[in-house]
Amino acid sequence: MMKPVIAIVGCGRMGLVRAQALKCVSHRVRYVFDVDSSRASQVADVHNSRAVASLAEMNWSELDAVFVCTPPSDRAAMEIATRLDKHVFVEKPIHLSARHSLSLLGMTLPRDRIFAVGYMNRYRSPIEEVRKRIEDIPILGFQAHWICKPYMVPWWADPAQSGGPLNEQATHIVDLIRYLLGEVDQVTAIQGVSDSSTVSVMLRMQSGCIGTFVYSCSATEKDIGLRLFTQDTPIVLSGWDFYLSDAPWQTSTIQRQSSEDAFLSETKSFLDAVESGDAQAVRSPFTDAFKTQVVVDCIRNSLRLGTRVTVEAYREELDAL
Incomplete structure (x- = not known):
């Protein structure tokens, strides 16, 4: 398949880390969003991407996968992406608690989409x-x-x-x-x-x-x-x-x-899984990260x-x- 179209949501330290990892594997990002527009612009500059002012500004139909790098309390992008059947990479932990993420667990189990969680170790x-x-x-x-x-x-x-x-x-x-x-x-x-x-x-x-x-x-x-x-x-x-x-x-x-750069290896493994459709490349799928939670x-x-x-x-x- 063609390289998946990617968005990064959340542009703190981990959003920048994922943007740089994607740059290292020559993978461009289409959209970048953060509540802090200056941080969004900083990450967008890494890829010459479009920094948007809200999740609604992204054309979700264009996207194949989303990197969610927001605080645990803000998982709106993860929920939207899952509902729209997109591939998802979310930084650990999956949420504030297992109770908060029960609905996501129910949505991920029957699907063949890649859903990875950032336990880089x-x-x-x-x-x-x-x-x-x-x-x-x-x-x-x-x-x-x-x-x-x-x-x-x-x-x-x-x-x-x-x-x-x-x-x-x-x-x-x-x-x-x-x-x-x-x-x-x-x-x-x-x-x-x-x-x-x-x-x-x-x-x-x-x-x-x-x-x-x-x-x-x-x-x-x-x-x-x-x-x-x-x-x-x-x-x-x-x-x-x-x-x-x-x-x-x-x-x-x-x-x-x-x-070694564990974040780079983890990012590349997620992309490999998305491109191949083989979830075996992902060592921390959502269902397993739920058990850690x-x-x-x-x-x-x-x-x-x-x-x-x-x-x-x-x-x-x-x-x-």
């Missing part, structure tokens, strides 16, 4: 290597952490717009745990006594594997990592790019991998209720809605 080569290797390695448990400073954009700290830091940012580590270790059975979360933005979560996986992760946005520096315990050497993934610094299959010291919701429920929450019980509540 699934496209990192160390993550893929570990995922393949641990198929034959018993995992005894895991420890993860995502420590950082606040994301300095106005909507991020407002739960009504972002769903809160756990929803908007800690979702990365929840998704990565699911991607590597399978589905979560139960969660128990506690907050720091003097710092409510620091949270510790214990998870029991359906496989029986157990582990913890600590999230905080109260730091001044970034510290991210995931350690999987085995009967031998642990598997250690470190830093923003999750480079593989230790593993039982290594016979010598692991050299740090060269940097459910776990994040359960963590927030555990904090609110002060008790352990079973994921299946919460999912049954959603199915009853």
Whole structure:
């Protein structure tokens, strides 16, 4: 098929990242929209695209696919595109909660359109290597952490717009745990006594594997990592790019991998899937990202209720809605 006709909705940092990735693969954007016209113009300039003042100004019949890079509370473009049977790429998380996205789940299930969600860590080569290797390695448990400073954009700290830091940012580590270790059975979360933005979560996986992760946005520096315990050497993934610094299959010291652009790989995979019609290129489809959203919701429920929450019980509540 001809190259799909693309629009970008939302021109903050991630809108610019997607525009630059599309430029790298020589893919032009037809329309750009943001509530801030100056930001829309900045992204439009990358592609010599048309910056529009509203979603209604876009000729939707021309479009094949839409990149939705808006805050979690603003998913209007995602809903319009899905209703009009367009291919969709939406930045994580899918919404403020699983309840907010139930109608979208119902619309995506019966369709053959590509619907990808931006969990870029699934496209990192160390993550893929570990995922393949641990198929034959018993995992005894895991420890993860995502420590950082606040994301300095106005909507991020407002739960009504972002769903809160756990929803908007800690979702990365929840998704990565699911991607590597399978589905979560139960969660128990506690907050720091003097710092409510620091949270510790214990998870029991359906496989029986157990582990913890600590999230905080109260730091001044970034510290991210995931350690999987085995009967031998642990598997250690470190830093923003999750480079593989230790593993039982290594016979010598692991050299740090060269940097890679996970956002570029993710964007290209979405375009490849749209052009070929083969959804296998997408590692985080909407239906799978919905499961990550459910776990994040359960963590927030555990904090609110002060008790352990079973994921299946919460999912049954959603199915009853």
